[in-house]
Amino acid sequence: MRRDGFLKSLAALAAAGALPAPAQTALALKMMIPANPAGGWDATGRALGKAMQDAGAATSVSYDNKGGAAGAIGLAQFVNASKGDPNALMVMGAVMLGGLITGKPPVGLDKVTPLARLTSEYNVFVLPVDSPLKTMQDVVGQLRKDPGSVKWGGGSRGSTEHIAAAMIARAVGVDPAKINYVAFRGGGEATAAVLGGNVTVGGSGYSEFAEYIATGKMRAVGVTSDVRLKGVNVPTLKEQGIDVEIGNWRGVYGAPGITAAQRKALIDALSRTVKHKSWQDAMDRNGWTPAWLAGDEFAHFVDAQFASLRATMAKSGMI
Structure with a gap:
């Protein structure tokens, strides 16, 4: 077999995963x-x-x-x-x-x-640092009073934070269909909305908000885990009397x-x-x-x- 033909055969075998591991590129x-x-x-x-x-x-x-x-x-x-x-x-x-x-x-x-x-x-829910609401209980109180006034910000519709917001509403006796959820196309947009005070509550994976929580630019009020996250001093929703857990x-x-x-x-x-x-x-x-x-x-x-x-x-x- 000519050298160019051999090389083409070798490449085909490698692409198909047919060569031993050391020979694969x-x-x-x-x-x-x-x-x-x-x-x-x-x-x-x-x-x-x-x-x-x-x-x-x-x-x-x-x-x-x-x-x-x-x-x-x-x-x-x-x-x-x-x-x-x-x-x-x-x-x-x-x-x-x-x-x-x-x-x-x-x-x-x-x-x-x-x-x-x-x-x-797991997800974490945060408040803008200058929000008049200070705790998840404050959020729940406002939600019960006027569900539409609580603007939840997070990922696309159907995201875990969207589902968690609906679960929170249901757990505290509010019709989940009445929640005011604002969907963003990415974590960057959701972060900007929280930092700018354009939403009442922000939700995301903990890693996406971690630096802003650590520097005091966001106030974390609850995580969706069963127990507190390792090294993270944020109460779970469950320990606040809200029976919601979602990963x-x-x-x-x-x-x-x-x-x-x-x-x-x-x-x-x-x-x-x-x-x-x-x-x-x-x-x-x-x-x-x-x-x-x-x-x-x-x-x-x-x-x-x-x-x-x-x-x-x-x-x-x-x-």
Whole structure:
């Protein structure tokens, strides 16, 4: 076989994942982040891309932010542009499931390839620092008095903070359909709204608000965890008499139509990455909890989460 023919054959085998691990080259990845910059998905995608390069699992990573509709717009673009591409990844999570349930877009997660769950995180609710309300009990009091006067700000409709706000209303005897929820396309917009006093209450993953809470620019009044977060002196909703607990998680999908060998190669690359110091440092820096779950187990988890979220949202009057 001529040398150029041999090299083409070698490249084809590597792309299909058919070569032994030492012979496979690192990937030139394309990362779809279906949200605007400065939010949780953006932080996850960019931290993952850097860690994959640091771990030798990727030679380069390019990023494409496409926000809107709880990730459904980015998902549709990913499906249409990445068919059969073994170098394409998309960050996603619980927020996307909520958006798919409420928005019912034509393109769903059944069109893409589940790879792995990476992290879990709980939401925190915060008040603007100069708000006349000081505690979650103050928020509840105002909510009971005039539900529409409490402007909840957070991610897209169907996000975990949106669901949590509806659950809070229901738990304190307020019709969830009456909550005034303002959806933003990314964490950066939600943060700006809280800092500018344009919403009554802001909700997001704790890591997105952490620096503003630490510097006193936001007042944290409750987290959606069962027990207080490690190293975080913020009361849970439950310990304040509000029976609400809901978690967030983030994962990665591959392109439609990739082969089983290509899927395995991507999962192996992700598995190697999450063990690397670069990813561990990002986890610590952002306060993320490791939640590795890969392949078919991850696919089954997503199916179960979809059913569970749908039931929760129906119970809370959101659908």
